[in-house]
Amino acid sequence: MPKKDHKITMLGTGLIGMFYTKTLHEHRGHDRVHCVYSRSETRAKEFAGEWGIPRYTTDMADAINDEETDVVVIGLPNNLHKQAIELAAAAGKSILCTKPLALNGQEALEILELVEASGVFHGYLEDLCYPPKTLKALESVQKGAIGQVTWTRAREAHPGPHSDWFWDPAQSGGGAILDLGCHCIEIGRNYIGKHIRPVEVMCWADTLVKPINAEDNAIALVKYETGAISQIEVSWTFRGGMELKDEVAGTEGTIRIDHWLRTGFEIFSAGGTGDYVAEKSESSTGWLFPVGDEVHALGYTHMFTDMLDALDNGTQPMETFYDGYVVNAIMDACYASVKSKKWEPVQLPVWRGGDQKIEKIGPKEYDASHWLIKEEKMPDGTIKIILKDKSSGVISQKIQE
Numbered sequence: 001m002p003k004k005d006h007k008i009t010m011l012g013t014g015l016i017g018m019f020y021t022k023t024l025h026e027h028r029g030h031d032r033v034h035c036v037y038s039r040s041e042t043r044a045k046e047f048a049g050e051w052g053i054p055r056y057t058t059d060m061a062d063a064i065n066d067e068e069t070d071v072v073v074i075g076l077p078n079n080l081h082k083q084a085i086e087l088a089a090a091a092g093k094s095i096l097c098t099k100p101l102a103l104n105g106q107e108a109l110e111i112l113e114l115v116e117a118s119g120v121f122h123g124y125l126e127d128l129c130y131p132p133k134t135l136k137a138l139e140s141v142q143k144g145a146i147g148q149v150t151w152t153r154a155r156e157a158h159p160g161p162h163s164d165w166f167w168d169p170a171q172s173g174g175g176a177i178l179d180l181g182c183h184c185i186e187i188g189r190n191y192i193g194k195h196i197r198p199v200e201v202m203c204w205a206d207t208l209v210k211p212i213n214a215e216d217n218a219i220a221l222v223k224y225e226t227g228a229i230s231q232i233e234v235s236w237t238f239r240g241g242m243e244l245k246d247e248v249a250g251t252e253g254t255i256r257i258d259h260w261l262r263t264g265f266e267i268f269s270a271g272g273t274g275d276y277v278a279e280k281s282e283s284s285t286g287w288l289f290p291v292g293d294e295v296h297a298l299g300y301t302h303m304f305t306d307m308l309d310a311l312d313n314g315t316q317p318m319e320t321f322y323d324g325y326v327v328n329a330i331m332d333a334c335y336a337s338v339k340s341k342k343w344e345p346v347q348l349p350v351w352r353g354g355d356q357k358i359e360k361i362g363p364k365e366y367d368a369s370h371w372l373i374k375e376e377k378m379p380d381g382t383i384k385i386i387l388k389d390k391s392s393g394v395i396s397q398k399i400q401e
Helices: 015-027 041-051 060-064 078-090 105-118 132-142 176-192 300-313 321-340
Strands: 007-011 032-037 055-057 071-074 094-098 122-125 149-157 198-206 217-224 229-235 243-250 253-258 267-269 286-288 364-367 370-377 383-389 395-400
Touching: 007 015, 007 060, 015 032, 015 041, 015 300, 032 041, 032 060, 041 055, 055 060, 060 078, 071 078, 078 094, 078 105, 105 321, 122 300, 122 321, 132 176, 132 243, 132 253, 149 176, 176 198, 176 217, 176 229, 176 321, 198 321, 217 321
Parallel strands: 007 032, 007 071, 032 055, 071 094, 094 122, 149 229
Antiparallel strands: 149 243, 198 217, 217 229, 243 253, 267 286, 364 370, 370 383, 383 395
């Protein structure tokens, strides 16, 4: 099917709106932002001029109902997502919404039901599921390179978000969990398998440093029905830039990814250049780790390619509003666990796990009578095998020359 030239309404002129527009204009030349909305007329005018956008407005409905645009991209504060999606669905426009989808699981479900009833195309803009390293790692996992996934860890930590509204839970819906945890949760879901249901959550969160009414640090464990655990770590108080790390452990191997602090591009500057180094970088002197192409490294390029190719081909993108709804439900369980200090169930009134067989994580069989505990090569070159008898439970070892 031939690609269509899409004209896009961009809602939001903050950092995320800039990243989205930069990606579309520089990496998808046939797709252009035609109309931009901002709550600030000055900012809307400046943004339109900077990116060569024909129209700007401070009226959200006007921007969404622009007769020339067919796609609405939402890069607004979290409390405005539902309003924008309602207007876009009513206008019959395709909708791409930034993370998190909603303020909570109930609102996310209402949004999902709304777009599905309207029949409009929808994509969840979860960029950190699309970095090239992540996509390659995910392909390896899906091909069985590390066996059955037993554990994932995703960490995002930096000194805090750029805009004021993030720090106000009345607008954002929460703190570091809602801002960063959504990334980490969906990264884990992709590796473990989206058809595998998240069952329960244990979460610690606290406000350690920032004078705000939300958490600035959190750690959570998300347990899945196979027994796999997804560990998430988020912080708005980390110093030294932005840390983005993923780890995946399986029965047959391990994957480790460092996306940001060590980019493979290093500069030492004694005096500093005064130039922008990388997102959340706190210094322009000393050892610096610039990023050659930020939007590509953060996944925006592959994300918009997936979204708009799926729109053109009449298929679903990798990340849909359904995924955003599941993530919101898991974050609800995180917040419930913070209060109760107990494991809390993930409430998913709508679950679409599919018909794939769910295999619990368990021991590997060595032969008809034994489970395999461990096999390793010793310094003398022999192979030591540790076994457990299935009937008696006796643990033994054998040596293979």
